[in-house]
Every structure is written in structure tokens, then in C-alpha cells.
Amino acid sequence: MTYTTLIQVPELKSLMASGSPCMVFDCSFDLANPAWGEARFLESHIPGAIHADLDKHLSARHGSPQPDGTVMVAKDADRPASGGRHPLPNRERFSEWLSEIGFSNDMQAVVYDRNGANYCGRLWWMLKWAGHEAVAVLDGGLQAWQEAGNPVESGEASARFQSNFELKAALARLVNADDVLEQLGQGSQTIIDARAPARYRGEVEPLDPVAGHIPGALNRPFTTNIGPDGRFKPARQLREEFSGLLQGREASGVVHQCGSGVSALPNLIAMEIAGLGRSALYAGSWSDWCGNPQRPVETS
Known part of the structure; x- marks a missing residue:
């Protein structure tokens, strides 16, 4: 399997x-x-x-x-x-x-x-x-x-023999700042920002030189996907939550971002668990976007 x-x-x-x-x-x-x-x-x-x-x-x-x-x-x-x-x-x-x-x-x-x-x-x-x-x-x-009572081990990983991993056609969609900017304000693109609400609103910014978010982005902190037991929420619950966030917007048009393209991924995975397909990732995210003063920034 x-x-x-x-x-x-x-x-x-x-x-x-x-x-x-x-x-x-x-x-x-x-x-x-x-x-x-x-x-x-x-x-x-x-x-x-x-x-x-x-x-x-x-x-x-x-x-x-x-x-x-x-x-x-x-x-x-x-x-x-x-x-x-x-x-x-x-x-x-x-x-x-x-x-x-x-x-x-x-x-x-x-x-x-x-x-x-x-x-x-x-x-x-x-x-x-x-x-x-x-x-x-x-x-x-x-x-x-x-x-669950399973064993762990300590120390360095065991040595492995060299393999020959071969790249195949990409099964994930990567977009850059130009792609996002071109579609900004278009109904075909919905940006989901996984950062904490205060960072999204531009009230604080501990890591990047500019505070705020990409205009029109929706906010869903990545921690929202995890239940009290430390596991992903059930698929049905995730689907309901994302449907409420998207408010009729097409799931296929979602682009995920965060601060540097890492914490956006629990949102992307959660959407796939929910049966909403595999959406795109803006890997550079806010740290890339705010590096160019010509790109628009929104706060609130």
C-alpha cells in the first residue's frame, strides 16, 4: 500500500x-x-x-x-x-x-x-x-x-549506500512572486497566509523587514489544522473549515504562503486531506514578497 x-x-x-x-x-x-x-x-x-x-x-x-x-x-x-x-x-x-x-x-x-x-x-x-x-x-x-509505547534510538543515523534517485515530472505546483502579482485581484487566485494573525495584520513582524500581508490574502494560521491530540483534524472537519474560509472560491486557485514557505505546508496538506486537491505553494512567501518595495502591501 x-x-x-x-x-x-x-x-x-x-x-x-x-x-x-x-x-x-x-x-x-x-x-x-x-x-x-x-x-x-x-x-x-x-x-x-x-x-x-x-x-x-x-x-x-x-x-x-x-x-x-x-x-x-x-x-x-x-x-x-x-x-x-x-x-x-x-x-x-x-x-x-x-x-x-x-x-x-x-x-x-x-x-x-x-x-x-x-x-x-x-x-x-x-x-x-x-x-x-x-x-x-x-x-x-x-x-x-x-x-504508543514504541522504541526510539539515539546517535547518528546508520550509514546508507549511495542510490540513484531519478527526478520525475513534478507532482506539486510552485509559483513565484511574478506569478502571484500577475494574478493579484483576479478571482482565479486565492492566497492563504499561514502566519499568526498579528503578523498577518502587520501589528508585529519579528523576522522580516516589512510588516503586513499580500493584498487580498486570507489568514489561516497553520496551527489551526492540528487538533488537541496533536494530530491533523478529521477530513470532514478540515473540509468544512476550508469551505468556510474560501466562501465559494475555487480550491484549485489557492496559493499557500507564510513567512518563508515552510509553515504554509500544513495548510496545503490539510486541504489535500480534506479532499480539496493539491494547491500551489509560493515558496518565497512573505520574506520574498516584501523584499521588493514595488510590490503592494496590505495591513489590517
């Missing part, structure tokens, strides 16, 4: 016991303390898991700051696929990393974190973008795994 959105703890246990090709990724991270995720991984993780770090593995390599404040990437091969604070690595570079850790096209990927699915969604989406459909989020994360 192939899992493409969520996988539950008993299902992961069965999958691991079956011997089917599978790789588990721990994507735990902390924006305020980037070393935190790796430290927590070394302390405890699901047996056999690989650590996928947002800065080291799931974002493009940054070059050296230039006199004008810009950051140039050293080689064309490292050119990011998006802007923003966490620019996407290009698909070719991402596939190289997957091959280095031994991930192959016949594997089921399972991603999790300790952060309410805030960071593991990034790898879920990137694998879809690389053409790999067999990837699922462990519902409830590491907490659910341990609450």
Missing part, C-alpha cells in the same frame, strides 16, 4: 515490519535555535530514521554576502528554485542529496517532526515536487510514536 498524505503509527509499524522499501525522516527544527533539531535527533528518533535539517538539507546553500547586501550563489548548480529566507534548493541538487542518503524511487517516505507537522511538511512537498508521490506525514509526529 502507498501512503500519500498521512500515515498512522500502527501503519508505520506494519510497514517497517513488512520489509517493504521505506525511509523515515526526522525533520524536527527550531527557527530560534537551528542546532536544536539535530541535537534532539541525536538524543532520540524512530529507529532507522534519517535527519533532514531545514537549513542544511531542505534549503538552498547560501553564498557570501556582497557589498550591496545581496547574497550570490557560487555556482549555477546551486542556484535556488525560490527566494525568501529559506530558498528551495533546485530539483537537481535535492535529488543529489536524496541519492547521497540512499533514497530511491521505489521507497515509501515517511516524514515527521516534534513541531506539530510544521517542518516535516517541507520535505513532504519537496518529494512531491521531485515527482515522488509515495510520501506521507506521520500523524502526531514523534510524540504519537512514543505515546
Whole structure:
């Protein structure tokens, strides 16, 4: 069986016991303390898991700051696929990393974190973008795994043999600032901003140089998708909530964004769980949008 959105703890246990090709990724991270995720991984993780770090593995390599404040990437091969604070690595570079850790096209990927699915969604989406459909989020994360009495291990991940992961046609839609700007104010596009309400309204901005939001964007904080038990809300409830937010707007026209393209993904995944299809991601998000003073900004 192939899992493409969520996988539950008993299902992961069965999958691991079956011997089917599978790789588990721990994507735990902390924006305020980037070393935190790796430290927590070394302390405890699901047996056999690989650590996928947002800065080291799931974002493009940054070059050296230039006199004008810009950051140039050293080689064309490292050119990011998006802007923003966490620019996407290009698909070719991402596939190289997957091959280095031994991930192959016949594997089921399972991603999790300790952060309410805030960071593991990034790898879920990137694998879809690389053409790999067999990837699922462990519902409830590491907490659910341990609450069920399952074992964890500590230390470095076990060595893996090099594989030859091959890119396929993208199964996820990536848009940039120009795409969003071109459709701004058109009924065919609906932007959903996953940031906290105060940041969306422009009352505070702890990370980016400009406060506010993209004109016309709707606000749905990414934490809204998770229930009191730490798992995604039921599909029916998510569908009702998104239908209430969209107010008749077409789900196919939704573009998800946040601060840097990471916390937007729980919203994107939740829409897919709800049966509303796979919508687009503006990966550069607000950190990319507000970097150009010519782009409009809205507050309130």
C-alpha cells in the first residue's frame, strides 16, 4: 500500500515490519535555535530514521554576502528554485542529496517532526515536487510514536549506500512572486497566509523587514489544522473549515504562503486531506514578497 498524505503509527509499524522499501525522516527544527533539531535527533528518533535539517538539507546553500547586501550563489548548480529566507534548493541538487542518503524511487517516505507537522511538511512537498508521490506525514509526529509505547534510538543515523534517485515530472505546483502579482485581484487566485494573525495584520513582524500581508490574502494560521491530540483534524472537519474560509472560491486557485514557505505546508496538506486537491505553494512567501518595495502591501 502507498501512503500519500498521512500515515498512522500502527501503519508505520506494519510497514517497517513488512520489509517493504521505506525511509523515515526526522525533520524536527527550531527557527530560534537551528542546532536544536539535530541535537534532539541525536538524543532520540524512530529507529532507522534519517535527519533532514531545514537549513542544511531542505534549503538552498547560501553564498557570501556582497557589498550591496545581496547574497550570490557560487555556482549555477546551486542556484535556488525560490527566494525568501529559506530558498528551495533546485530539483537537481535535492535529488543529489536524496541519492547521497540512499533514497530511491521505489521507497515509501515517511516524514515527521516534534513541531506539530510544521517542518516535516517541507520535505513532504519537496518529494512531491521531485515527482515522488509515495510520501506521507506521520500523524502526531514523534510524540504519537512514543505515546504508543514504541522504541526510539539515539546517535547518528546508520550509514546508507549511495542510490540513484531519478527526478520525475513534478507532482506539486510552485509559483513565484511574478506569478502571484500577475494574478493579484483576479478571482482565479486565492492566497492563504499561514502566519499568526498579528503578523498577518502587520501589528508585529519579528523576522522580516516589512510588516503586513499580500493584498487580498486570507489568514489561516497553520496551527489551526492540528487538533488537541496533536494530530491533523478529521477530513470532514478540515473540509468544512476550508469551505468556510474560501466562501465559494475555487480550491484549485489557492496559493499557500507564510513567512518563508515552510509553515504554509500544513495548510496545503490539510486541504489535500480534506479532499480539496493539491494547491500551489509560493515558496518565497512573505520574506520574498516584501523584499521588493514595488510590490503592494496590505495591513489590517
